[in-house]
Amino acid sequence: MIKKVSVEKEKCIHCGMCLNDCILGVLEFDENKNPRYRENGENLCLACQHCMAICPTGALSFGDKNPANSIETGNYDSDEFLRLIKSRRSVRKYKNENVPKDKLDKITEMLKFSPTGCNKDNLHFSVVETKEKMEEIRKLTYEKSISSKNPTPSMETAKQAFQNGDDIIYRGATSMVAVAIDKSKTVPGCETADPIIALAHLDLYAQSLGLGTLWCDMALIAANEIPEVYSLLEIPENYSLNYILLLGVPAVKYKRTIQPERFSIKLLK
Numbered sequence: 001m002i003k004k005v006s007v008e009k010e011k012c013i014h015c016g017m018c019l020n021d022c023i024l025g026v027l028e029f030d031e032n033k034n035p036r037y038r039e040n041g042e043n044l045c046l047a048c049q050h051c052m053a054i055c056p057t058g059a060l061s062f063g064d065k066n067p068a069n070s071i072e073t074g075n076y077d078s079d080e081f082l083r084l085i086k087s088r089r090s091v092r093k094y095k096n097e098n099v100p101k102d103k104l105d106k107i108t109e110m111l112k113f114s115p116t117g118c119n120k121d122n123l124h125f126s127v128v129e130t131k132e133k134m135e136e137i138r139k140l141t142y143e144k145s146i147s148s149k150n151p152t153p154s155m156e157t158a159k160q161a162f163q164n165g166d167d168i169i170y171r172g173a174t175s176m177v178a179v180a181i182d183k184s185k186t187v188p189g190c191e192t193a194d195p196i197i198a199l200a201h202l203d204l205y206a207q208s209l210g211l212g213t214l215w216c217d218m219a220l221i222a223a224n225e226i227p228e229v230y231s232l233l234e235i236p237e238n239y240s241l242n243y244i245l246l247l248g249v250p251a252v253k254y255k256r257t258i259q260p261e262r263f264s265i266k267l268l269k
């Protein structure tokens with residue numbers, strides 16, 4: 001990421017919003033009230049691009065990012081968004097077909113917008129996009145768990161279910177997304193939060209696209225326990241696998257929401 005704020009001076013109305021919104025205060029006005037980096041500001045800058053996002057006239061560019069290439073923010077239908085949250089379900093039955101490419105493209109585009117604690121380029125997503133690749137992972141998982149002399153309790157359960165014809169790990173999903181984090185580019189706390197936030201965004205967005213998802217401990221265990229499965233995910237060196245979300249075209253449709261009990265919530269005055 002090139003950290004360079006540049007100003008189209010004829011567009012700048014010198015309102016100072018970019019300065020006020022800058023999380024680390026790395027911007028200042030020059031003698032003509034145009035924003036610029038303070039001394040050492042460029043090094044401290046988190047590259048969050050808030051300055052470009054907030055500028056009312058689109059006067060600020062950030063490196064090669066031009067405000068004309070951003071999309072306008074809007075007004076959102078919060079009731080519809082809440083309905084999506086309430087309607088999201090874990091899907092354990094999938095059609096034996098690939099997730100349409102245009103939907104996967106939308107998902108990979110969306111992932112760029114997931115917030116991270118240090119605003120660093122610290123996440124990696126391995127996206128299994130074909131049912132053939134998924135089948136390779138599935139086959140290897142069960143072959144290895146069946147041949148394993150000392151499977152862990154979860155793998156023992158999976159092994160037995162598979163012998164009865166049940167894929168209780170991948171549930172017939174034709175895609176999955178594994179998220180990994182570059183630990184050298186994060187701080188404690190963010191290393192657990194960043195990947196999960198990304199998958200939580202993906203979970204809801206995928207369901208808004210009509211896809212099914214499943215947070216999958218079993219798949220994570222399989223990847224961590226079976227080196228051959230881990231290597232099929234092509235997690236880059238220096239990254240550690242954090243979580244896996246299964247994805248596919250659902251073979252079930254839920255007609256209504258569930259009616260969960262509230263979590264413990266205490267309102268503090």
Ligand SMILES: Cc1cc2nc3c(=O)[nH]c(=O)nc-3n(C[C@H](O)[C@H](O)[C@H](O)COP(=O)(O)O)c2cc1C
Pocket residue numbers: 088089090091092214215216217218219
């Ligand atoms: C972190 C996490 C891990 C999960 N792991 C699995 C799993 O390995 N296998 C599975 O079938 N479901 C798994 N689930 C799905 C939960 O069992 C599911 O959320 C729960 O049954 C409630 O259903 P709902 O998501 O439709 O509300 C997991 C869910 C979460 C949040």
